[in-house]
Amino acid sequence: MNTHDTTIRVRYEDADPMGFLHHSKYLSYFEIGRTEMYRAAGGDYRQMEELGWFVVVVRADIRYRKPARYDDELVIRTRLQKVTQAKIIHEYQVLLKGESLATATVTLALIDRKGQAQRIPDWMRELV
Amino acid sequence: MNTHDTTIRVRYEDADPMGFLHHSKYLSYFEIGRTEMYRAAGGDYRQMEELGWFVVVVRADIRYRKPARYDDELVIRTRLQKVTQAKIIHEYQVLLKGESLATATVTLALIDRKGQAQRIPDWMRELV
Amino acid sequence: MNTHDTTIRVRYEDADPMGFLHHSKYLSYFEIGRTEMYRAAGGDYRQMEELGWFVVVVRADIRYRKPARYDDELVIRTRLQKVTQAKIIHEYQVLLKGESLATATVTLALIDRKGQAQRIPDWMRELV
Amino acid sequence: MNTHDTTIRVRYEDADPMGFLHHSKYLSYFEIGRTEMYRAAGGDYRQMEELGWFVVVVRADIRYRKPARYDDELVIRTRLQKVTQAKIIHEYQVLLKGESLATATVTLALIDRKGQAQRIPDWMRELV
Numbered sequence: 001m002n003t004h005d006t007t008i009r010v011r012y013e014d015a016d017p018m019g020f021l022h023h024s025k026y027l028s029y030f031e032i033g034r035t036e037m038y039r040a041a042g043g044d045y046r047q048m049e050e051l052g053w054f055v056v057v058v059r060a061d062i063r064y065r066k067p068a069r070y071d072d073e074l075v076i077r078t079r080l081q082k083v084t085q086a087k088i089i090h091e092y093q094v095l096l097k098g099e100s101l102a103t104a105t106v107t108l109a110l111i112d113r114k115g116q117a118q119r120i121p122d123w124m125r126e127l128v
Numbered sequence: 129m130n131t132h133d134t135t136i137r138v139r140y141e142d143a144d145p146m147g148f149l150h151h152s153k154y155l156s157y158f159e160i161g162r163t164e165m166y167r168a169a170g171g172d173y174r175q176m177e178e179l180g181w182f183v184v185v186v187r188a189d190i191r192y193r194k195p196a197r198y199d200d201e202l203v204i205r206t207r208l209q210k211v212t213q214a215k216i217i218h219e220y221q222v223l224l225k226g227e228s229l230a231t232a233t234v235t236l237a238l239i240d241r242k243g244q245a246q247r248i249p250d251w252m253r254e255l256v
Numbered sequence: 257m258n259t260h261d262t263t264i265r266v267r268y269e270d271a272d273p274m275g276f277l278h279h280s281k282y283l284s285y286f287e288i289g290r291t292e293m294y295r296a297a298g299g300d301y302r303q304m305e306e307l308g309w310f311v312v313v314v315r316a317d318i319r320y321r322k323p324a325r326y327d328d329e330l331v332i333r334t335r336l337q338k339v340t341q342a343k344i345i346h347e348y349q350v351l352l353k354g355e356s357l358a359t360a361t362v363t364l365a366l367i368d369r370k371g372q373a374q375r376i377p378d379w380m381r382e383l384v
Numbered sequence: 385m386n387t388h389d390t391t392i393r394v395r396y397e398d399a400d401p402m403g404f405l406h407h408s409k410y411l412s413y414f415e416i417g418r419t420e421m422y423r424a425a426g427g428d429y430r431q432m433e434e435l436g437w438f439v440v441v442v443r444a445d446i447r448y449r450k451p452a453r454y455d456d457e458l459v460i461r462t463r464l465q466k467v468t469q470a471k472i473i474h475e476y477q478v479l480l481k482g483e484s485l486a487t488a489t490v491t492l493a494l495i496d497r498k499g500q501a502q503r504i505p506d507w508m509r510e511l512v
Contacts, residue, residue, distance in 0.1 A: 012291070012301075013284040016140060017147040017198050017433065023441040024141060024415075027408035028269040035268070035327075045268075046327040049401065057407040061445040067499070070145050071291075071302040115451070140419070140429075141412040145305065151313040152287075155280035156397040163396070163455075173396075174455040177273065185279040189317040195371070199419075199430040243323070268400060269408060273454050275401040326401050 002080040004037035007073060015070035026062055030092045030106055033076035043127045052113050053124075058087070062104040072096055081105070083125050086117065130208040132165035135201060143198035154190055158220045158234055161204035171255045180241050181252075186215070190232040200224055209233070211253050214245065258336040260293035263329060271326035282318055286348045286362055289332035299383045308369050309380075314343070318360040328352055337361070339381050342373065386464040388421035391457060399454035410446055414476045414490055417460035427511045436497050437508075442471070446488040456480055465489070467509050470501065 008029055016022040035045050045055070068074055077093040087107055094102040110118040136157055144150040163173050173183070196202055205221040215235055222230040238246040264285055272278040291301050301311070324330055333349040343363055350358040366374040392413055400406040419429050429439070452458055461477040471491055478486040494502040 011284060012144060012287055013150050013152060015145045017143045017145065018438055018440075019145040020440075022141050022412075023444065024408045024411035027411070028267060028406075031268055031408075046325075054402055056402075056404075056451070057448055059445075059447050060407065061443075063443050064441055067440070069302075139412060140415055146310055146312075148312075150284075151316065152280045152283035155283070156278075156395060159280075159396055174453075182274055184274075184276075184323070185320055187317075187319050188279065189315075191315050192313055195312070197430075269406050271401045272396055273399045273401065273403040278397050280397060 004033065004040055004078045006033050006036040006076045006078070008032060008076055010068055010070050010072045010074065012070055018067070019069055020067040021069065021072070021074075023062075023064060026064070026094065026102060026104065027057075027060060027106075029074070029076050029094070030060075030078070030090070030104060033078035033092060034090050034106075034108075037078045037080075038128065041127050043124075053118070054111050054113070055088075055108050056111055057106055058109045059107040060104065061106075062102060064102045066096075066099070066101045068094065068096060068101050074101070080128055083120060083128060085119050088120065088128055132161065132168055132206045134161050134164040134204045134206070136160060136204055138196055138198050138200045138202065140198055146195070147197055149196040149198075149200070151190075151192060154192070154222065154230060154232065155185075155188060155234075157202070157204050157222070158188075158206070158218070158232060161206035161220060162218050162234075162236075165206045165208075166256065169255050171252075181246070182239050182241070183216075183236050184239055185234055186237045187235040188232065189234075190230060192230045194224075194227070194229045196222065196224060196229050202229070208256055211248060211256060213247050214238075216248065216256055260289065260296055260334045262289050262292040262332045262334070264288060264332055266324055266326050266328045266330065268326055274323070275325055276323040277325065277328070279318075279320060282320070282350065282358060282360065283313075283316060283362075285330070285332050285350070286316075286334070286346070286360060289334035289348060290346050290362075290364075293334045293336075294384060297383050299380075309374070310367050310369070311344075311364050312367055313362055314365045315363040316360065317362075318358060320358045322352075322355070322357045324350065324352060324357050330357070336384055339376060339384060341375050342366075344376065344384055388417065388424055388462045390417050390420040390460045390462070392416060392460055394452055394454050394456045394458065396454055402451070403453055404451040405453065405456070407446075407448060410448070410478065410486060410488065411441075411444060411490075413458070413460050413478070414444075414462070414474070414488060417462035417476060418474050418490075418492075421462045421464075422512065425511050427508075437502070438495050438497070439472075439492050440495055441490060442493045443491040444488065445490075446486060448486045450480075450483070450485045452478065452480060452485050458485070464512055467504060467512060469503050470494075472504065472512055
């Protein structure tokens with residue numbers, strides 16, 4: 001229910017001179033994971049932005065256990081851990097052929113066009 | 129007068145599994161080159177966007193002769209080639225210790241918030 | 257036969273402050289296009305690199321006609337235009353719902369681990 | 385002594401559709417921070433890699449407080465927190481005109497070409 005898998009193939013551009021997926025890119029892969037989870041639930045993040053709601057990351061804690069490599073087909077497993085009035089917390093797992101390469105917890109908040117923190121509305125809480 | 133040099137050190141993240149600066153990144157380096165040239169002339173690209181003017185690339189033609197590597201300190205040499213009522217054309221050279229690694233021609237146009245093409249205003253023609 | 261379509265959804269990270277796919281990213285999308293075309297023909301670019309063959313871009317000429325936006329589902333249409341003893345030339349089209357947003361020609365060469373230009377071997381010419 | 389400041393101007397490409405520095409890019413900016421700190425101490429990370437030593441990130445914990453924007457001139461303040469036999473821990477602060485926008489702790493480990501964890505050698509401990 002509150003878990004969603006998205007498959008991402010590591011782009012050449014995303015790999016570094018070690019041949020590994022650069023450690024910064026995991027955050028972008030997580031962003032794709034939660035966007036696709038939201039889409040699968042009927043949400044549309046682009047539309048949300050057009051309406052003036054913006055999601056920002058307030059904390060990210062990532063543990064890298066084994067490297068991913070160029071061309072690896074990764075599964076990004078996104079799990080909704082918690083929604084409060086002010087925050088949405090997701091947990092992530094990066095899997096290669098069933099093996100866990102990395103895990104993370106990312107905390108989101110909602111802001112308006114002026115950058116003011118917003119209470120997470122009920123319809124969004126239901127969707128996520 | 130119409131030439132400007134900017135120094136950029138190749139980031140680890142910008143290098144690919146060959147250890148080379150990824151070929152897509154040259155376009156970002158050229159963008160930094162023309163922004164710094166514009167700044168040196170007294171312009172402020174961020175302010176321009178806040179006023180509702182946006183610069184878009186309409187054509188880019190790049191020739192890669194020798195690779196740049198992670199940590200190389202590159203000189204991006206930007207030269208204004210031509211300004212018409214509708215277009216700004218720059219030429220670029222990527223230099224490593226005086227040796228030319230790549231050359232390019234990039235053509236820009238001006239649009240407004242709605243994406244409509246704009247005539248390049250006189251004050252901008254004078255600045256660039 | 258010598259045309260291949262790959263679908264790529266524009267990542268949030270790949271979009272710039274205008275909300276457009278950054279112009280440098282098209283080169284990465286083309287790289288994905290030709291890699292997937294090569295994979296569809298039975299090739300494996302990662303394995304090629306492990307064997308000591310590297311493909312480098314020697315020229316790229318891109319024309320941007322209309323912007324792509326965050327979350328757009330783009331089709332990257334890759335067409336093999338020509339293979340000579342020294343070069344592989346592909347043409348690209350970026351399509352959004354059938355409309356062409358950009359076109360490009362990208363020329364590749366083959367090098368070995370030492371960076372020496374290599375003749376394109378017959379097996380590769382047959383594959384591409 | 386064990387603190388180093390590096391200035392980075394936010395690239396257009398690094399900013400997202402909100403106009404903010406994309407949250408994944410902070411990790412690349414931290415990487416530049418520690419590389420420059422290492423260089424200032426007489427180290428050369430590229431040379432280290434050529435000798436077969438590779439630094440990998442094993443954990444990153446980032447708190448984002450206020451957004452950085454395109455063209456902001458940021459100070460990345462890198463502080464060495466701890467070096468053990470197996471790990472190097474740095475703390476980071478992202479500053480804009482003296483105001484702290486984000487803080488982070490990033491833990492590094494050392495591996496060889498085969499990916500095996502290595503004891504951090506004395507000369508490196510002295511340098512960092």
